[in-house]
Amino acid sequence: MLIWENIKLAFSSLLANKMRALLTMLGIIIGIGSVIAIMTISSSLTNAVSASFQEMGANNVNVGLKERSEDTTSTRSGLNFGSSNKTASMEESDLITDDMIDALKSQMKDQIDAIAISESLGSGTIKDGSDYANITVEGINQDYFAANKLKLVAGRHIKASDLSGSKNVIMVSDKVVDNMFEGSKNKALSEKVNVNINNVYYSYYIVGIYKYEETGFSSSTEEDATTSAYIPLTTAKEQARADDGYSRLTVVSSTVVSDISAFADSIETFFYPYYMGNEDYQITTTTMESMTESMGDMIRTITIAIAFIAGISLLVGGIGVMNIMLVSITERTREIGTRKALGAKNSSIKLQFITESVILCLIGGIFGIVLGFTLGAVAATLLGYTAAVPITAIFLAVGFSMIIGIFFGYYPANKAARLHPIDALRYE
Amino acid sequence: MPNKERHAIIKLSNIVKRFFVGRPNELEILHGIDLEVREGEFLSIVGESGSGKSTLMNIIGALDQPTEGKYVLDGTDVCQAKDKKLSEIRNQKIGFVFQTYNLVARSTALSNVELPMLYAGISKQERHARAKGLLEMVGMEERMAHKSDELSGGQKQRVAIARAMANNPSIILADEPTGSLDSKTGRVIMDIFHRLHCEEGKTIVFITHSPELAKETQRIVTLSDGMIADIREGGRIC
Numbered sequence: 001m002l003i004w005e006n007i008k009l010a011f012s013s014l015l016a017n018k019m020r021a022l023l024t025m026l027g028i029i030i031g032i033g034s035v036i037a038i039m040t041i042s043s044s045l046t047n048a049v050s051a052s053f054q055e056m057g058a059n060n061v062n063v064g065l066k067e068r069s070e071d072t073t074s075t076r077s078g079l080n081f082g083s084s085n086k087t088a089s090m091e092e093s094d095l096i097t098d099d100m101i102d103a104l105k106s107q108m109k110d111q112i113d114a115i116a117i118s119e120s121l122g123s124g125t126i127k128d129g130s131d132y133a134n135i136t137v138e139g140i141n142q143d144y145f146a147a148n149k150l151k152l153v154a155g156r157h158i159k160a161s162d163l164s165g166s167k168n169v170i171m172v173s174d175k176v177v178d179n180m181f182e183g184s185k186n187k188a189l190s191e192k193v194n195v196n197i198n199n200v201y202y203s204y205y206i207v208g209i210y211k212y213e214e215t216g217f218s219s220s221t222e223e224d225a226t227t228s229a230y231i232p233l234t235t236a237k238e239q240a241r242a243d244d245g246y247s248r249l250t251v252v253s254s255t256v257v258s259d260i261s262a263f264a265d266s267i268e269t270f271f272y273p274y275y276m277g278n279e280d281y282q283i284t285t286t287t288m289e290s291m292t293e294s295m296g297d298m299i300r301t302i303t304i305a306i307a308f309i310a311g312i313s314l315l316v317g318g319i320g321v322m323n324i325m326l327v328s329i330t331e332r333t334r335e336i337g338t339r340k341a342l343g344a345k346n347s348s349i350k351l352q353f354i355t356e357s358v359i360l361c362l363i364g365g366i367f368g369i370v371l372g373f374t375l376g377a378v379a380a381t382l383l384g385y386t387a388a389v390p391i392t393a394i395f396l397a398v399g400f401s402m403i404i405g406i407f408f409g410y411y412p413a414n415k416a417a418r419l420h421p422i423d424a425l426r427y428e
Numbered sequence: 429m430p431n432k433e434r435h436a437i438i439k440l441s442n443i444v445k446r447f448f449v450g451r452p453n454e455l456e457i458l459h460g461i462d463l464e465v466r467e468g469e470f471l472s473i474v475g476e477s478g479s480g481k482s483t484l485m486n487i488i489g490a491l492d493q494p495t496e497g498k499y500v501l502d503g504t505d506v507c508q509a510k511d512k513k514l515s516e517i518r519n520q521k522i523g524f525v526f527q528t529y530n531l532v533a534r535s536t537a538l539s540n541v542e543l544p545m546l547y548a549g550i551s552k553q554e555r556h557a558r559a560k561g562l563l564e565m566v567g568m569e570e571r572m573a574h575k576s577d578e579l580s581g582g583q584k585q586r587v588a589i590a591r592a593m594a595n596n597p598s599i600i601l602a603d604e605p606t607g608s609l610d611s612k613t614g615r616v617i618m619d620i621f622h623r624l625h626c627e628e629g630k631t632i633v634f635i636t637h638s639p640e641l642a643k644e645t646q647r648i649v650t651l652s653d654g655m656i657a658d659i660r661e662g663g664r665i666c
Contacts (some may be wrong), residue, residue, distance in 0.1 A: 005546060012534050338530040342591070343492060343519020343547040345512055421491045425530070 002348065003355070010356040011327070012320050014363075024031025024324040027317025028404065029371055032397050034310035042303035043390040049299070050292045055213075057252065059113075060147050061264045063271070064285040065094060065101035092280045095245025096271075104270055111257050114146035116250040121236045123226065124197035126180060127171075129312040133179040134226040135172065135193060137202075139236020155184040155208035158232050162207075166234040170195075170204035172211075172369065173212035173227035179209030186276040187208055195229075202239060204231060225426060260287050314400075317364070318408040325357050325412035336416050337424025350417040357409025358402055364402025369394055437598055437631050438465035438488060443497035458654045460497070461629045465599070465633060470625045472634040472642040472662065475651035482603070484651065485635050489524060489601045490517045502598040514622050519547050523592030528582040531576035537587045538561060538572045561613040562590035566620055582613035589620055589638040599631040600624065606641065618644065626666035 003103070016020040075280055101115055121137040146155055162169050170193065174185075181188040188206050195202045223265050237244075257263045264285040271283035336349060377387035443461040448454050457480045465471050475481045487499060490663050493514075499506045502521050509517060518524075523544075523582030531540045541559035550558075563569050566586040576584060585605060586606040592600050602621065618641065624630040634645055642648045643663045650658040 001548075002546070016534055096555045135588060334530065336531055338526075338532060339543070339547075340515070341489070341518060341526075341530070342526045343595075344517050345515040346548070422486050425491070425526075 002351065006352050006355040007359065008042050009352060010359040013332075013356060014360060017328075020324060024320050024360060025364035025367065028314070028361050028401060029317075029368040031310070031314030031385050032365045032368025033371035034145050035307050036314060036369055036397055037308055037376040038303060038307050038394055038399075039390050039393045040376025040387065041379050041383070042299055043305075043393075044376070044385040044388045047269055047298050047388045048385040049295050053288045053292045053295070055251070057147055057149075059253045059260065060116075060288060061251045061253065061260065061267055062248065062286045063096070063251060063267060064284055064286075065090065065096070068278075068280060082424070092245060094278060095243060095247060096283075097245045097247060098174070100271070100274055101246075101249070104267070107270060108266070111254055111263060112251055113254040114143035114252040115141075116144040116147035116252065116406060117141045117233055117238050118144055118248075119233060119240070119242065119246060119396045121202075121240055122197040124195045125195045126176060126195050128180060131180050133172075133176040135176060135195065135198060135229040136226060137229050137231055137236070139233040139240075140230050141233045143252070144230070145251075147245065147252045151211040151213070153209050153211050155189050155206070155274070156415040157208055158230060162232040163234050166238050167232060168204045168235060169207040169232065171208040171210060172206055173229070173232040175212045175225060175227045176207055176229065178207055199358045215408075219384060227344045249254040255381035260289055273404065286393075296382075315403065317400075318361075318404045321360055321404065322408040322412060323356055324360075325353060325409055326415070328356070329353060329412050332416075333419065333424050333427035336419055337421050337427065340419070340421035346417040349419075352355070354406060354412035354418050356408045357413065357425055358405030361401040361405035362398070365397055368401070369397050371396075434467040434469075437467040437469075437502050438463070438466040438498040438633070439498070440488070441498045443484070443487060443494045445480075445487065445492075446495045456485075457558075457653065458494070461654075461656060463649065463656065465631060466599075467631055468625075468629045469633045469647065470621070470631060470634065470645045470662075471647045471649065472636055472645040473634055473651060474639065474642045474650045475657075479651040480654040481635050481651055483654075485601060485603055485633075488599075489522055490593070492574050513563055515547075519544055519594055521598040523594070523597040523600040524607045525585070525588050525592050526601065527580070527586045527604040527607040529576075529608075530560070530580075531584055531587060531591075535592075536573050536575055537583075539564055539577060539581065540587055541591045542664060544591060548595050558594065559590070562593050563587070565593075566590045580613075581609050582616060585609065585613075585617050587618065589617070589624075593628075593630075594623070599633055601633050601635075603635045604637070605634075606636075606638075614641075622666075629632055 027094060071275065101117075105115065117140065119139045120318050121139055123134070123136045125196070126133045126135060142158065142160060142163065150157075150171075158169065161167070171195075172188070174183075177183060177185055177188045180193070181191070188209060192203055192261075193206060204381055212225075236242075251267060253260060253263050264287050268283055268285050275282050339349060340350075372393075373389060380387040382394060440463040443458055444456065445458040446454050446456045461484060473481055473484065483492070487494050487506075487540065488501075490509070493507055493509075497507070504517060506514070506517060509553070513519055524530075531537075531541065532584065535543075538556075539558050542555045545555040545558060560569070560572065565574050568583060568586050568590065568591055571579060571583060576587070579587065589600075589605075592602075598627055600621075605621075606617050609617060621632055621634065622644070626660055632645075633640075636642055645662040646661050646665060648658075648660050649656060650660075
């Protein structure tokens with residue numbers, strides 16, 4: 001009952017000094033607002049990252065060769081495997097062979113939908129007069145399309161006969177078409193393009209055009225963004241004069257697989273006997289799940305660090321609240337004296353002023369949440385992510401602003417409660 | 429109505445009050461006051477400035493405690509009471525009327541009267557009904573919803589008297605209640621006190637420096653230099 005009276009009292013005294021209350025709240029609004037804004041951006045970013053990872057294939061297990069280090073325990077949380085520069089020191093005997101893949105396929109027939117293989121030929125440039133487009137050329141097998149969903153906008157995929165005949169055909173992105181053929185897909189199809197990779201020229205016929213999708217972390221507004229182009233794996237092997245075998249592949253699990261991590265483990269186990277005697281390399285697997293997790297962890301750590309800095313402004317806001325509460329109490333010394341003369345206990349006075357400080361912070365906190373979400377949503381949209389509202393942040397912000405109110409209101413309220421009634425009544 | 433055989437509601441014996449204004453200086457304001465106020469009595473305390481009137485009033489009002497001596501208010505030993513108990517005594521047994529009204533600004537007349545009942549933990553409906561009745565008694569029912577800063581001095585003092593009556597206290601302690609008012613308005617306030625005394629049988633301790641107003645009370649206690657210099661019968665009896 002007294003609480004409700006105190007809340008009414010707090011509102012009336014805050015309304016009596018609107019400007020002062022507003023300015024004091026500003027500290028809390030900015031503090032809570034910046035924390036919420038950062039959390040909104042972070043959760044939007046996390047969502048975007050995990051969505052783009054999911055798009056890349058939640059059912060995929062990436063299998064790659066990893067150099068054996070001193071510590072032989074393999075972790076699946078890293079993002080560091082399969083870097084192509086490792087191939088330099090790889091012997092042909094280290095690579096995953098077609099026999100191994102066939103064995104894997106037959107052993108886990110039910111669980112495996114497809115095994116996508118890609119080998120990079122390298123980064124290069126398609127050039128025609130002053131027009132150019134940056135690409136990375138990937139040699140792929142047919143299963144590649146099962147693991148990586150490419151949206152075909154014209155022409156066709158790489159097909160079995162391209163692979164068996166090691167044909168010089170290429171699938172390029174619509175960006176390449178924009179740059180080289182003024183966006184005309186009809187003009188581009190069946191056209192011959194010359195690709196310069198490390199000053200070696202390769203010629204391919206365009207058979208398909210796919211839609212280039214922006215991923216969560218690629219900035220793509222630039223015209224000379226590098227996009228992937230796909231050629232038959234066999235062609236790539238021939239042109240690179242590469243050894244037989246592969247350094248990485250992607251296993252697409254079928255619908256019977258429910259636990260992708262366990263599936264990844266069983267693939268590692270499958271390869272174990274083949275690499276038991278290999279001193280330099282072992283097989284390691286990563287799943288999108290583990291990559292999403294480690295990426296999420298990274299974003300979270302950064303968010304906490306930034307939110308902590310933003311939290312300092314909250315501290316400053318809290319000190320502002322304390323300051324204004326002290327002013328308010330000095331102004332109302334006689335009122336406090338009167339209340340005491342009328343029978344208010346010290347605890348009632350304390351409660352009255354703590355309530356006022358909590359209300360002040362709570363209103364500031366609510367405005368701060370609105371401001372923070374607005375800023376966060378605008379920033380997330382500008383960065384190209386879908387704005388996501390972290391619900392826990394609301395409760396956190398409300399709770400936190402109440403704690404600030406109690407913490408910074410306690411000292412002034414206690415000071416008021418301990419005023420001697422006579423001194424308070426005499427105060428001019 | 430009030431008669432002298434009634435029991436003493438205020439018993440002050442050998443009240444001494446000293447203030448310590450930095451060692452070794454100490455200032456003795458009251459030098460052993462003995463006073464009894466009977467239930468239903470209308471008593472005035474007069475004296476020059478600096479005679480110790482206010483200090484005595486603060487002690488009677490349980491706002492302060494004596495350095496020495498004993499004070500029993502309506503059977504409760506005030507000297508032994510701690511802060512919380514003193515709040516209760518002020519809330520339940522004493523109704524204050526101040527010279528400067530001391531209404532809570534920004535609050536309506538009604539909420540001002542409800543305030544002591546709020547601290548007594550009385551329910552909202554009861555508070556409301558009682559406060560309304562008290563404001564009617566002092567002739568302020570028309571202005572119940574007005575904020576205190578929208579009222580004139582006389583009106584404020586009437587609200588303050590209604591507030592003093594809120595918890596039906598044992599005594600009403602009025603500290604120069606007409607001091608800030610013109611004589612006509614002061615008269616209205618005095619008449620309310622007489623009504624409370626004669627009709628409600630309230631014990632009233634009235635502090636004033638006006639000999640004329642003091643004469644209207646039943647007994648006049650004159651303080652001088654922190655001691656009771658004179659006690660005499662007043663004029664007006666119900």
